[in-house]
Amino acid sequence: MAFIALRAMVKKDLQLFFSDRKAVIMSFAVPIAIASFFGAVFGGVSNAGEPTRIPIMVADQDKGVISTSIVTTISADKALRVALTTPDSVRDAVRNGRVSVGVVIPAGFGDAAGLSFFNGQSKPELELLYDPSRNAELGMVRGMLMGDVIQAVSKEVFTGSRGGVLAEQSMQQLDASDMPADQKQRLRDVLAATRNLEQGNAKNGTSVSAPGMTTPYTVKEIAATANPNAGYNGYAHSFGGMGIQFLLMAAIDLGIGILLERQRGLWKRLRSAPVSRAALMGGKALSGTLISLMTLLVSFTFAIVVFKVRIHGSILGFLGIAGATALMASTFGLLVASVGRTPNTARRAAIFATLMMVMLGGAWIPSFIFPSWLQEATKVVPVRWAVNGLDDMTWRGVGFSGAVAPIVILLGFAALFCGIAVWRFRWEE
Amino acid sequence: MFGRTFSLMLEIKNLRKTYGDLVAVDDVSFTLEQGQLIGLLGPNGAGKTTTVSMIAGLVTPDRGEVRIGGVMLKGDTDPIKRKIGLVPQDLALYDELCPTDNLRFFGALYGMSGTPLSAAIKDVLDLVGLADRARDAVKNFSGGMKRRLNLAAGLLHDPDIILLDEPTVGVDPQSRNAIFDNLELLKSRGKALLYTTHYMEEVERMADRIVVIDHGKVIANDTLAGLHSQAPAKPGERPSLEAVFLTLTGRSLRD
Ligand SMILES: Nc1ncnc2c1ncn2[C@@H]1O[C@H](COP(=O)(O)OP(=O)(O)O)[C@@H](O)[C@H]1O
Numbered sequence: 095m096a097f098i099a100l101r102a103m104v105k106k107d108l109q110l111f112f113s114d115r116k117a118v119i120m121s122f123a124v125p126i127a128i129a130s131f132f133g134a135v136f137g138g139v140s141n142a143g144e145p146t147r148i149p150i151m152v153a154d155q156d157k158g159v160i161s162t163s164i165v166t167t168i169s170a171d172k173a174l175r176v177a178l179t180t181p182d183s184v185r186d187a188v189r190n191g192r193v194s195v196g197v198v199i200p201a202g203f204g205d206a207a208g209l210s211f212f213n214g215q216s217k218p219e220l221e222l223l224y225d226p227s228r229n230a231e232l233g234m235v236r237g238m239l240m241g242d243v244i245q246a247v248s249k250e251v252f253t254g255s256r257g258g259v260l261a262e263q264s265m266q267q268l269d270a271s272d273m274p275a276d277q278k279q280r281l282r283d284v285l286a287a288t289r290n291l292e293q294g295n296a297k298n299g300t301s302v303s304a305p306g307m308t309t310p311y312t313v314k315e316i317a318a319t320a321n322p323n324a325g326y327n328g329y330a331h332s333f334g335g336m337g338i339q340f341l342l343m344a345a346i347d348l349g350i351g352i353l354l355e356r357q358r359g360l361w362k363r364l365r366s367a368p369v370s371r372a373a374l375m376g377g378k379a380l381s382g383t384l385i386s387l388m389t390l391l392v393s394f395t396f397a398i399v400v401f402k403v404r405i406h407g408s409i410l411g412f413l414g415i416a417g418a419t420a421l422m423a424s425t426f427g428l429l430v431a432s433v434g435r436t437p438n439t440a441r442r443a444a445i446f447a448t449l450m451m452v453m454l455g456g457a458w459i460p461s462f463i464f465p466s467w468l469q470e471a472t473k474v475v476p477v478r479w480a481v482n483g484l485d486d487m488t489w490r491g492v493g494f495s496g497a498v499a500p501i502v503i504l505l506g507f508a509a510l511f512c513g514i515a516v517w518r519f520r521w522e523e
Numbered sequence: 524m525f526g527r528t529f530s531l532m533l534e535i536k537n538l539r540k541t542y543g544d545l546v547a548v549d550d551v552s553f554t555l556e557q558g559q560l561i562g563l564l565g566p567n568g569a570g571k572t573t574t575v576s577m578i579a580g581l582v583t584p585d586r587g588e589v590r591i592g593g594v595m596l597k598g599d600t601d602p603i604k605r606k607i608g609l610v611p612q613d614l615a616l617y618d619e620l621c622p623t624d625n626l627r628f629f630g631a632l633y634g635m636s637g638t639p640l641s642a643a644i645k646d647v648l649d650l651v652g653l654a655d656r657a658r659d660a661v662k663n664f665s666g667g668m669k670r671r672l673n674l675a676a677g678l679l680h681d682p683d684i685i686l687l688d689e690p691t692v693g694v695d696p697q698s699r700n701a702i703f704d705n706l707e708l709l710k711s712r713g714k715a716l717l718y719t720t721h722y723m724e725e726v727e728r729m730a731d732r733i734v735v736i737d738h739g740k741v742i743a744n745d746t747l748a749g750l751h752s753q754a755p756a757k758p759g760e761r762p763s764l765e766a767v768f769l770t771l772t773g774r775s776l777r778d
C-alpha cells in the first residue's frame with residue numbers, strides 16, 4: 095500500500111515536470127550550454143593525450159640558410175603551432191591578443207648567430223613580442239625557442255653549407271686579433287677542422303646528417319591518469335561540475351515547490367490520507383532523484399557524443415556516483431524546504447549555500463588547483479565528492495573501487511539531509 | 524437507543540488549540556451521526572478550519588480528543604483515516620493535470636489502484652458532473668468546476684465521514700446547487716457530513732444541526748428550529764440566523 099502511494103507520488107511529480115515543455119527544455123539545455131562553454135575554456139579535448147600547442151607567429155626577415163633552418167625546427171616543435179607571416183602582422187596579432195607570443199628574425203640574424211657561436215661577440219637579437227597578460231606562455235615559448243635556435247644554428251655551423259664559410263670568416267677575424275700566439279693556433283685548429291669537415295662533405299657529395307647541437311635530453315610527457323588510454327578532457331570536468339550545480343539549483347526549486355504546496359494547503363490534503371510523513375518526503379526525494387539523474391545522464395550523453403567525453407573508469411561506478419549525486423541533490427531540496435519558513439527566505443539562503451558548495455566542491459575550478467589545506471577542508475562539502483567522483487570515473491579512468499567512497503559518502507549526506515528534513519519540516523503550517 | 528449509538532460516527536470532546544497567545548479553538552465538543560449533516564457556522568477566523576484539521580489528524584490538539592467510529596487516531600498511517608474524506612477549503616488539486624490524473628493520484632494515497640480505482644473515478648466524476656471533462660487540464664476549469672473536482676477527490680475512497688471546509692467559496696450559483704444536490708445524495712446514502720461555512724443560508728437549507736462557533740468557542744449547538752426559538756422573530760419577520768448570532772454574540776456575523 096505504501097508502495098502504491100509512493101509510486102503514485104513519483105508518477106505525479108514526473109507528470110508535473112514534463113507538463114511544462116519549456117521548463118523541461120530549459121532544464122536540459124541550459125546546463126549543456128554552460129558546461130560546453132566551461133569545457134572549452136578549461137582545456138577542451140586533448141588530442142590523444144597530447145598537450146595543447148601554443149600558437150605563435152613568426153616573421154623571417156633574414157631568409158638565409160640558418161634562419162630557414164630555425165623556422166623549420168620550431169615548426170616541428172610539438173609544443174608550438176607556428177604561423178609564418180610578416181613582421182607587421184606579427185606585431186598586430188600580439189597587440190590584439192590573437193597570439194600570445196610572436197617572433198621576428200631580423201635580416202642577417204643567421205650569419206651573425208653563426209659567427210657569435212664561435213667568438214661569443216656581437217650576439218644578434220631575436221625579437222620576441224608578447225602579450226603582457228600571458229606571461230606564462232612567454233616563459234614557455236622562450237625556453238622552447240632557446241633549444242630550437244641553438245639546435246638550428248649549431249647544425250648549420252658544424253655540418254651545413256654555411257659552416258665552412260663562417261669558419262673561414264672566423265679564422266680571418268682570429269688572425270686580425272691580438273690573442274697570444276699559442277691560443278690563436280689552438281682555436282685555428284678547431285675552426286680549420288670545422289671548415290675541412292664541411293669542404294670534405296662537399297667534395298665527396300656526402301652529407302653528414304648530424305643533428306647539430308641539441309638540448310642534451312628530451313622530455314617524455316605522459317598525462318598521468320589511472321587508465322593509460324584516458325586523457326584529460328575539460329568537458330568531462332565541466333559537464334560533471336556544471337551538471338551538479340544545476341542539479342542543486344533544480345533542488346532549490348524542488349524545495350521551494352514543497353513550500354509553495356504547503357502554502358496552498360496541498361500537503362495537509364495529502365496528510366489526510368493514511369500515508370506516513372517519511373513516505374511523503376520519500377516520494378519527493380525519489381521523483382527529484384529520478385529527474386536529477388535524467389538531466390545528468392542526458393547532459394553527459396551530449397558530452398559523450400559531441401565532445402568525445404569517455405567513461406574511462408567504471409561505468410557502474412559512474413552510474414553509482416551519478417545516482418548518489420542525484421539523491422544527494424534532491425534531499426538537499428528537502429532540506430531547503432525544511433529550514434525555510436517562507437519560499438523567499440528559503441530561496442535566498444539556499445542559493446547562497448549552493449554557490450558556496452559548488453565553489454568549494456570544485457565544480458567551477460577543479461579542486462586539484464586548491465591549496466592543500468583547502469583540499470583537505472573541502473572534504474566536508476558533498477559536491478567535492480560528486481565532482482571528483484565523476485572526474486575519476488571519466489577522464490581519470492579510475493576503476494569501480496574508486497567509486498565506493500564517493501557513493502557511500504554521498505548517500506550519507508543524502509540520509510543526513512533527509513533525516514533533518516523529516517525532523518525539521520513544519521508539517522502543520 | 525442501540526441504533527443511535529451504532530450510528531455515532533464522529534465524537535469531538537473538549538478540543539483546544541492555541542497558536543502562541545491566540546486561542547484558535549477553545550473547548551469545542553460535538554457529535555456527528557450517520558446520515559446527518561452538521562453545519563459548523565462561524566465568521567472568518569472563528570476556528571472552523573483548525574477544528575476540521577484536528578479531526579482529520581493534520582493538526583495536533585493541545586487538549587481534547589477526536590473519536591472516529593469510537594476510536595482515536597493513532598499515527599499518520601492509521602487505517603482509520605480511510606473513514607474520513609477531507610474536502611479542504613484551499614483547493615487541493617494539481618492544475619497541470621487532468622481530473623483523471625488528479626484522482627488517480629489521490630486514490631493511490633488510499634492504496635487504490637487498477638480497475639477499482641478507475642471505477643471509483645468514473646463514479647465520482649459522474650456524481651459531480653465532470654465526466655465529459657475528465658481529460659482536460661484543470662488549469663482551464665472555472666472556479667465552480669474546480670470546487671466540484673475538489674469534492675470528488677474527497678469522496679473517491681468512499682469515506683463514511685466527509686469534512687467539507689467551505690466547499691462553495693467562489694462558486695457560481697449553478698455549481699453551488701449541483702454541490703448541494705451531491706450532498707443531499709450522500710446524506711441519503713448514510714454518510715456523515717460536517718459542513719463549515721460563514722453563509723447562513725447554506726446551513727439553513729441543509730443542516731440537521733447547527734454548531735455556531737465564534738473566537739474558537741461553541742456558542743450554540745442546536746437544530747435550526749431550536750436556534751430560532753432563542754431569538755424569536757419580531758412579528759411579521761422571518762426568523763433568521765443572523766438575528767440568532769446577534770443575540771448570542773452581540774455582533775453581526777458579517778463583521
Ligand atoms: N498555523 C497557524 N498559525 C498561527 N495562527 C493560525 C494558524 N492557523 C490558524 N491560525 C489562526 O487561528 C484562528 C482560526 O483560524 P481558522 O481555523 O482558519 O478559522 P476559520 O477557518 O474559521 O476561518 C485565526 O485567527 C487564524 O489566524
Ligand SMILES: [Mg+2]
Pocket residue numbers: 571572573612688689
Ligand atoms: Mg477556514
